[in-house]
Amino acid sequence: MTGITEAPRLTPAARRVLDVATELFYTRGINTVGMELVAERAGVTKKTIYDRFGSKQRLVVAYLRARDARWRDFLAAHQDPDASPRARIGATFEALDAWMRQENQRGCAMVNAYAELSDPEHPGRAVAEEQKGWLRDLYTDLARECGATAPGTLGSVLAMLHEGAVVARNVTGRPTPP
Amino acid sequence: MTGITEAPRLTPAARRVLDVATELFYTRGINTVGMELVAERAGVTKKTIYDRFGSKQRLVVAYLRARDARWRDFLAAHQDPDASPRARIGATFEALDAWMRQENQRGCAMVNAYAELSDPEHPGRAVAEEQKGWLRDLYTDLARECGATAPGTLGSVLAMLHEGAVVARNVTGRPTPP
DNA sequence: TTGTGAGTATACCGACCGGTGTGTTTACGT
DNA sequence: ACGTAAACACACCGGTCGGTATACTCACAA
Numbered sequence: 009m010t011g012i013t014e015a016p017r018l019t020p021a022a023r024r025v026l027d028v029a030t031e032l033f034y035t036r037g038i039n040t041v042g043m044e045l046v047a048e049r050a051g052v053t054k055k056t057i058y059d060r061f062g063s064k065q066r067l068v069v070a071y072l073r074a075r076d077a078r079w080r081d082f083l084a085a086h087q088d089p090d091a092s093p094r095a096r097i098g099a100t101f102e103a104l105d106a107w108m109r110q111e112n113q114r115g116c117a118m119v120n121a122y123a124e125l126s127d128p129e130h131p132g133r134a135v136a137e138e139q140k141g142w143l144r145d146l147y148t149d150l151a152r153e154c155g156a157t158a159p160g161t162l163g164s165v166l167a168m169l170h171e172g173a174v175v176a177r178n179v180t181g182r183p184t185p186p
Numbered sequence: 187m188t189g190i191t192e193a194p195r196l197t198p199a200a201r202r203v204l205d206v207a208t209e210l211f212y213t214r215g216i217n218t219v220g221m222e223l224v225a226e227r228a229g230v231t232k233k234t235i236y237d238r239f240g241s242k243q244r245l246v247v248a249y250l251r252a253r254d255a256r257w258r259d260f261l262a263a264h265q266d267p268d269a270s271p272r273a274r275i276g277a278t279f280e281a282l283d284a285w286m287r288q289e290n291q292r293g294c295a296m297v298n299a300y301a302e303l304s305d306p307e308h309p310g311r312a313v314a315e316e317q318k319g320w321l322r323d324l325y326t327d328l329a330r331e332c333g334a335t336a337p338g339t340l341g342s343v344l345a346m347l348h349e350g351a352v353v354a355r356n357v358t359g360r361p362t363p364p
Numbered sequence: 365t366t367g368t369g370a371g372t373a374t375a376c377c378g379a380c381c382g383g384t385g386t387g388t389t390t391a392c393g394t
Numbered sequence: 395a396c397g398t399a400a401a402c403a404c405a406c407c408g409g410t411c412g413g414t415a416t417a418c419t420c421a422c423a424a
Contacts, residue, residue, distance in 0.1 A: 020401095
């Protein structure tokens with residue numbers, strides 16, 4: 009059941025590269041971080057990066073997948089599968105709050121990537137789209153379990169609140185979670 | 187009462203530069219658009235741009251202010267100041283829907299700029315922060331006029347829904363406005 | 365008439381970008 | 395003991411970045 013995000017069996021150096029890239033791309037932005045800086049911070053030559061990842065585009069995709077996987081794991085760890093659907097919705101927002109408090113100082117990585125990767129062909133955009141679809145489906149399923157009359161609508165609204173909360177916390181101060 | 191956004195009295199060439207930059211920065215992203223391209227598309231030399239705007243940083247700030255002013259004008263044109271507060275909240279969301287349908291294919295310019303300008307010192311970030319604060323105040327005032335028990339909370343929630351709707355429309359398909 | 369501000373044309377700067385090629389060293393499994 | 399994969403060092407590529415310098419034209423106003 010771990011087949012959603014494949015495990016690409018990274019070499020030790022590739023692992024370091026991905027970790028460093030994840031940190032740098034998120035905090036400084038994808039376009040402002042060059043491959044040379046990634047190589048230097050990972051204690052690796054550019055050659056090694058290109059041998060392992062092929063191109064910056066693919067490294068970016070790997071970065072986005074890694075961020076997404078980390079968030080899903082985080083959420084799963086903060087969820088009690090046996091709790092009521094209503095409680096699980098609340099727990100999701102609480103997990104988001106905790107997530108932002110500790111690992112998220114620059115907003116949503118997917119939204120940021122979508123802003124930076126203006127080329128519609130960039131495969132990173134598809135990762136972000138998939139992630140947002142997943143999030144909406146998550147809330148829609150919870151709404152359905154709650155017995156909502158229009159689970160699709162409620163799920164979308166919850167997802168929008170989720171997204172808006174991230175933006176609000178990022179660009180302004182504290183939000184007020186309901 | 188037009189003193190919120192100053193009118194900088196642009197020369198004809200500067201006007202063209204700002205229009206072109208507004209279009210390019212929004213559709214392709216700030217960091218991926220070079221000054222040379224802006225100059226070419228505006229039918230102007232780089233020298234002229236640097237004579238009028240001084241630096242790319244300042245041109246970016248002018249771009250963000252122009253976008254913000256356009257949105258506020260658009261919203262004001264779609265608002266009936268004599269309508270009930272409740273109707274004006276609805277009208278705001280309808281204006282947002284119309285705005286996104288016709289001029290907004292790449293999400294919120296302020297959020298995108300915030301993603302691209304990772305340097306906390308960049309003055310463009312302050313423009314985005316101010317704009318988001320203004321939006322939240324707008325909803326908070328409307329909530330207060332509605333007689334809400336906690337206008338600040340309701341205003342923040344409405345602003346979050348607003349923001350989330352923009353993200354949803356941008357990265358996924360149609361949203362479902364309440 | 366004579367400035368002056370606006371704009372043009374062109375060449376240039378150092379720095380950095382993503383990406384490649386060649387060859388060498390290290391570590392591990394067989 | 396040997397082969398292979400991983401990582402190394404280093405030099406190089408064409409191209410673009412933001413920004414500057416010099417010198418010229420043009421329109422308009424005092």
